[in-house]
Amino acid sequence: MYGKGLRQLSIATVAALAVSLSLVFFYAPLDADQGFIQKIFYLHVPLAIVALLGFIAGGVFAVAHLRSDEGRWDAYSYVSIHMSVIFGVAVLVTGSIWAKASWGHWWVWDEPTLVSFLIVFLMYATYYPFRYAIEDRDRQARYASVFAVTAGAFVPLNFMAVRLAESLVHPRVFATTGGGLPGSMMLTFLLSLTAIGLLWVTLVKFELTAKSASGQLKRLRRALDAPPAGGRPRVAPEVS
Amino acid sequence: MPALPLDEAGKYVAGAYVVFVVLIVVYVAIMAAKLQRIERELRELAAFAEARASGDQAAGVREEVGA
Numbered sequence: 422m423y424g425k426g427l428r429q430l431s432i433a434t435v436a437a438l439a440v441s442l443s444l445v446f447f448y449a450p451l452d453a454d455q456g457f458i459q460k461i462f463y464l465h466v467p468l469a470i471v472a473l474l475g476f477i478a479g480g481v482f483a484v485a486h487l488r489s490d491e492g493r494w495d496a497y498s499y500v501s502i503h504m505s506v507i508f509g510v511a512v513l514v515t516g517s518i519w520a521k522a523s524w525g526h527w528w529v530w531d532e533p534t535l536v537s538f539l540i541v542f543l544m545y546a547t548y549y550p551f552r553y554a555i556e557d558r559d560r561q562a563r564y565a566s567v568f569a570v571t572a573g574a575f576v577p578l579n580f581m582a583v584r585l586a587e588s589l590v591h592p593r594v595f596a597t598t599g600g601g602l603p604g605s606m607m608l609t610f611l612l613s614l615t616a617i618g619l620l621w622v623t624l625v626k627f628e629l630t631a632k633s634a635s636g637q638l639k640r641l642r643r644a645l646d647a648p649p650a651g652g653r654p655r656v657a658p659e660v661s
Numbered sequence: 662m663p664a665l666p667l668d669e670a671g672k673y674v675a676g677a678y679v680v681f682v683v684l685i686v687v688y689v690a691i692m693a694a695k696l697q698r699i700e701r702e703l704r705e706l707a708a709f710a711e712a713r714a715s716g717d718q719a720a721g722v723r724e725e726v727g728a
Contacts, residue, residue, distance in 0.1 A: 456665060456667070456670055457665070457667050457670040457671060457674060458665055458670040458673055458674060460674045461673070461674055461677045464677055464678060464681055465677065468681075507684065507688060510684065511680065511681055511684050514677075514680045515677040515680060515681065518673050518676050518677045518680070519673070519677065521673065522665055522669075522670060522673035620685075624688065627692055628692070631692060631695050631696065631699070634699050635695075635699060638699060638702055638703060638706070641706055642702075642706060645706060645709060645710055645713070
């Protein structure tokens with residue numbers, strides 16, 4: 422069910438990534454201020470945007486789960502958050518590399534954008550121990566959904582708070598007054614954002630398909646373990 | 662800070678993109694391991710189901726002969 426269209430999606434993702442990388446290195450002009458190091462922007466910022474949107478999507482799926490009590494929405498929510506945490510690791514590492522090259526430091530604690538993203542990331546890092554500390558499956562899914570909704574609502578609030586902080590250190594390339602990206606850079610950025618977004622969707626679908634296959638396998642084992650009519654149960658071999 | 666020269670900036674840019682690629686490759690490798698485990702379990706379950714079906718058939722034949 423989850424694997425439907427995965428092949429086409431994978432091909433589209435690879436094509437989009439190839440095109441965006443080509444534009445980054447062969448089309449987009451060098452930044453007048455930062456030079457070649459600004460190329461990290463086309464990777465770091467889309468990763469951050471997609472990760473944050475993924476966290477919000479996890480909250481939206483959690484709302485659907487709490488409303489309908491259907492397990493598939495919990496799976497969507499869990500996998501969205503899981504993938505966004507992985508993307509979050511990439512955001513933090515690529516951001517640190519960019520910071521070192523631009524500012525001479527791997528991390529700057531008085532920069533609200535960095536610290537706020539770290540707070541969001543650490544908050545979602547607690548999702549796993551929180552979820553798996555609960556043994557009962559139904560309660561686990563319900564509590565995890567409540568967490569995902571609360572944390573998901575925190576993400577846009579956090580983003581707005583940072584924008585209002587008006588930092589002078591972190592570049593505001595999408596500012597409405599002054600600065601801003603020229604057309605060729607904006608096109609490259611939008612294509613990079615699309616490619617990273619497609620990658621997120623593809624990996625989420627991969628993960629959901631694997632989880633679904635694993636679940637179907639457990640169902641099959643239970644069905645085979647069940648005793649035949651009038652006979653004694655025969656246990657299917659367990660594979661570790 | 663002034664822009665870094667290309668040879669120095671190149672190392673940082675390459676580092677950032679390599680981190681991204683490594684993360685993807687590690688993820689794909691983990692997924693491949695999961696897929697292998699699912700395939701192995703499926704193979705064992707299929708063998709078990711076949712053995713069970715043939716066992717049931719043999720039991721049926723024995724009952725018919727006994728009757």
